[in-house]
Amino acid sequence: MGRTSRTFKITRFSLGSRNCSFSSLTASGLEALQALDRFIPDVLVSDVGKAEMDGYMLMP
Numbered sequence: 001m002g003r004t005s006r007t008f009k010i011t012r013f014s015l016g017s018r019n020c021s022f023s024s025l026t027a028s029g030l031e032a033l034q035a036l037d038r039f040i041p042d043v044l045v046s047d048v049g050k051a052e053m054d055g056y057m058l059m060p
Contacts, residue, residue, distance in 0.1 A: 011045065029053025 008025050016022070023039050026032040030052045032044075046055035 029055065029058040032058055 012022055020043075023041060024035045026035055029046070032046065033053070036044075046058055048055035
């Protein structure tokens, strides 16, 4: 998860400096769906190459 973690840190820094907040970082599309049960974001950023369920399957 080294590259993912690095990418997330860069994204969090870039958007965080514009007063955006982050609620979760998930390792798979399935985890993302579970997170969406708890919180509906204004914007969702997803990797299309996630395990179990890719980003394309995650989007309705």
